[in-house]
Amino acid sequence: MNRERRKRIATVRKKVDGIVADIQAVIEALQEIRDDEEIARDSLPMSLQEGERAQQMQESIDALEGAIAALESFDADDIGETLERAAT
Numbered sequence: 001m002n003r004e005r006r007k008r009i010a011t012v013r014k015k016v017d018g019i020v021a022d023i024q025a026v027i028e029a030l031q032e033i034r035d036d037e038e039i040a041r042d043s044l045p046m047s048l049q050e051g052e053r054a055q056q057m058q059e060s061i062d063a064l065e066g067a068i069a070a071l072e073s074f075d076a077d078d079i080g081e082t083l084e085r086a087a088t
Contacts, residue, residue: 001088013083016083020074020076023071027068030064034064037061038061041058041061044057
């Protein structure tokens with residue numbers, strides 16, 4: 001691979017690193033929202049904790065956890081290693 005394409009790969013790698021930082025910020029925001037929803041669900045009166053509203057809140061919490069897990073599965077290290085192999 002020539003120098004120009006290696007430089008382009010390095011630029012892409014820096015962009016991936018930026019994406020990782022953005023993903024981490026999104027994960028933290030979603031975790032905060034999830035935690036707030038859990039607190040709200042747990043603060044419901046006992047008479048409502050088994051009701052439809054509590055169930056909807058739990059479904060939202062579960063969905064947020066799914067989104068967090070999906071974001072956490074982004075493997076920047078694997079992408080970086082692959083780009084390094086490409087640059088050789």
